[in-house]
Amino acid sequence: MPMIIPDEVRAKAEIYTGDAAGQEKTRLLLAETELPSGLLPLKDIIECGYVEETGFVWLKQKKKVDHYFAKVGRYVSYAAEVSAYAEKGRLKKITGVKAKEMLIWVNLNEICLDDPPTGVKAKQMLVCKAMGGLFRTFPVEAFEADVALPAPVTGRLKKKTETETESKKGQDDKKEEQKEAAAAAAEEEAAKKKTAVDPAAVAPAAVEEVDLKMKELNKEAPVQAEAVAAKN
Structure with missing residues (x-):
C-alpha cells in the first residue's frame, strides 16, 4: 500500500x-x-x-x-x-x-x-x-x-558551512584592512620624510652663510679697532 x-x-x-x-x-x-x-x-x-x-x-x-x-x-x-x-x-x-x-x-x-x-x-x-x-x-x-x-551541503549543514565561510571571509577582510592600514602608514611616513628638512641638503647653504658672516666680521674688525684707538 x-x-x-x-x-x-x-x-x-x-x-x-x-x-x-x-x-x-x-x-x-x-x-x-x-x-x-x-x-x-x-x-x-x-x-x-x-x-x-x-x-x-x-x-x-x-x-x-x-x-x-x-x-x-x-x-x-x-x-x-x-x-x-x-x-x-x-x-x-x-x-x-x-x-x-x-x-x-x-x-x-x-x-x-x-x-x-x-x-x-x-x-x-x-x-x-x-x-x-x-x-x-x-x-x-x-x-x-x-x-x-x-x-x-544542503539544509542546516549548508548554513553551518556558510557561517564558517562568512567567518573566514571576515578574517580575510580584517587582514586586508590591516594591510591597507600598514601601507597607508608607510606612505604617510614616507611623505613626512620627503617634506622634512634634510640636514645633508642644507649643510652647504649653512656653511656658505657662516662664511659670509665671518667675512663681514673680518671687515668690521679693523674699523672697530681704529675707532677704539682714536678714542684712546
Whole structure:
C-alpha cells in the first residue's frame, strides 16, 4: 500500500525531489544523527521529506533495494517507501526496512547506537531492533559507506558551512584592512620624510652663510679697532 503523507505534515516538511537531492539529504540525515554513512543505501530516490519539528523523515525510491552488508554477512531490504523518526544516534518507528535472519525476513522498527560503549577499548556498536524484543548488535564500521561520499551541503549543514565561510571571509577582510592600514602608514611616513628638512641638503647653504658672516666680521674688525684707538 502506497505511503500517504498527510497534507498538514507535507506543509511543515522540507521536501526534495530527484535522486541527487534525495541522496544528499540522506547523507545529511545520517551525518546529523551521527549514524553510519552507509546505513541507507537507497537508489533512484524520487522524493525525500523531513519535518524538523518532529524528526519525521520519508524516502521514496523507484523500487525496493536489497543490500548485502558483507562485513556482518546480513541482507537488508529497503522498500520503495521508507520512513522513520530521526534523532541523535537513533532511527525509531521505522517502516519499510527488513533484515534477514536465517531464512526469515524480520521488520526492523528501530536502529540506534549503543552509547556509550562499555570498556576502554570497546567499539561503537549499532543495535538493530525488531518487534517482540528481538535485536542484534553489530560494529558501526560495518555500515559505513565503502566509498567516501561527498559532504552534504544542503539544509542546516549548508548554513553551518556558510557561517564558517562568512567567518573566514571576515578574517580575510580584517587582514586586508590591516594591510591597507600598514601601507597607508608607510606612505604617510614616507611623505613626512620627503617634506622634512634634510640636514645633508642644507649643510652647504649653512656653511656658505657662516662664511659670509665671518667675512663681514673680518671687515668690521679693523674699523672697530681704529675707532677704539682714536678714542684712546
